[in-house]
Amino acid sequence: MVKKRVVSQTSYVDSSKTGQKKAAGTGKVYQGTFEAQWTCSSCGRTGIPGRLKRCPSCGNPKDAGEQYEAPAGKVEYLTPEALKAMGVDPTQHLSDEECGYCGAKLKPGTQKCPNCGAALGDVGYTTRVCPSCGRESNDEKCPNCGATTEEKLVAHRHAEPPKPQPAKQPPAWLRWLPPFLQKPQVLIPLLLILGLACFCTISGIIASIPRTEIATVTDIAWERSIAIQEYQYNEHEDWTLPAGADLISQEERIASYNQVQVGTEQECGYEESCTTESVYDHTEQTCYDDGTCDEHDVYRDEQSCTDEYVCDDVPVYEDVPVYKTWYTYNIWEWVDVEPAVARGSDTDVYWPEVHLKDNQSEGARTESCTVTFTNAKGDTYPYRPSCDELRNYPRGSKWKIERDSNEVLKVEPQG
Numbered sequence: 001m002v003k004k005r006v007v008s009q010t011s012y013v014d015s016s017k018t019g020q021k022k023a024a025g026t027g028k029v030y031q032g033t034f035e036a037q038w039t040c041s042s043c044g045r046t047g048i049p050g051r052l053k054r055c056p057s058c059g060n061p062k063d064a065g066e067q068y069e070a071p072a073g074k075v076e077y078l079t080p081e082a083l084k085a086m087g088v089d090p091t092q093h094l095s096d097e098e099c100g101y102c103g104a105k106l107k108p109g110t111q112k113c114p115n116c117g118a119a120l121g122d123v124g125y126t127t128r129v130c131p132s133c134g135r136e137s138n139d140e141k142c143p144n145c146g147a148t149t150e151e152k153l154v155a156h157r158h159a160e161p162p163k164p165q166p167a168k169q170p171p172a173w174l175r176w177l178p179p180f181l182q183k184p185q186v187l188i189p190l191l192l193i194l195g196l197a198c199f200c201t202i203s204g205i206i207a208s209i210p211r212t213e214i215a216t217v218t219d220i221a222w223e224r225s226i227a228i229q230e231y232q233y234n235e236h237e238d239w240t241l242p243a244g245a246d247l248i249s250q251e252e253r254i255a256s257y258n259q260v261q262v263g264t265e266q267e268c269g270y271e272e273s274c275t276t277e278s279v280y281d282h283t284e285q286t287c288y289d290d291g292t293c294d295e296h297d298v299y300r301d302e303q304s305c306t307d308e309y310v311c312d313d314v315p316v317y318e319d320v321p322v323y324k325t326w327y328t329y330n331i332w333e334w335v336d337v338e339p340a341v342a343r344g345s346d347t348d349v350y351w352p353e354v355h356l357k358d359n360q361s362e363g364a365r366t367e368s369c370t371v372t373f374t375n376a377k378g379d380t381y382p383y384r385p386s387c388d389e390l391r392n393y394p395r396g397s398k399w400k401i402e403r404d405s406n407e408v409l410k411v412e413p414q415g
Helices: 080-085 184-208 387-392
Strands: 006-012 021-023 028-035 211-238 246-288 292-344 360-374 380-383 398-403 408-413
Touching: 211 380, 211 387, 292 360, 360 387, 360 398, 380 398, 380 408
Parallel strands: none
Antiparallel strands: 006 246, 021 246, 028 292, 211 292, 211 360, 211 398, 246 292, 360 380, 398 408
């Protein structure tokens, strides 16, 4: 059986509902189901009720070309009992029974065509069953054996409910995992992430494994420096006066501001207030191939806004300055000046000469020496020996080096 087979749609505006409002977001509101009508193409009879599948004037059965349509004017909604008597399920709207031999349209649930006498196998929507022979129909008397029929719900209410199907078990190799991880939509992305993480980790481990090879010293660089400090009498300014400083001048200055409320003032203006409601637009009638039509009221969302003049008391603040003493002074202090530096690109390492003035002193000494090794592929790696050992690495000398991907870790003379 075909479900929800729409054969016609119409709409109109019910003036009595114009302006009717409901909560925002309301779309369609079901009003009820009423009987459709059709026109006989044989004799021209109009307004034939949908429950009748044969023209009351000429007796010809309704055929597929004679469509149902909504009647004009005010309609009366059918009760559940009236729908059941018509063999109509309003939740499905199954099509009329159709005779496969003569093509006649028949009442849903018909098992024998009254037009040509053919037996029909598809009985569509039925509500009753015969307790004697088991035949289903919509009649209170069984058309097969004449016994009184029962409603299906009553006839089967003591029937044993179907046994639930056992849940599909995951493969044995997955059952040790928590239930939420056994779902493919969770497990597959997780495995991909773990695989990528393992790949990155293994790649990093491989890259960090030390490698041993023969390399040649191709470059040398060294630098030694000696810091120099000078005792100077300098002028400074600050909010505090250090011990031992010679004061030059002082004055009161604004150091910061404190925000203090000094009153309130009234601010007025228009504020927009908006509400959204669903407003009745039209009524829609949808007719189906079972002789009935559904009626829905259709609503549209509308926003209404108003401007309201409001006044509020708002606080008024003032910045109040905070004063502190600002000092200008001279003070004796040690100051770093240009250091003495010596650089080179050979193995002859030495400290720079220092010529100190009477008010200068020598500070810390620092040194940095780097040897660059180049392998057979042309890759270069730095090595930082003690500067006292730099003479052991002349350019062109070959060494057995142990390195990672960045630098030389250990060297041995080539044996």
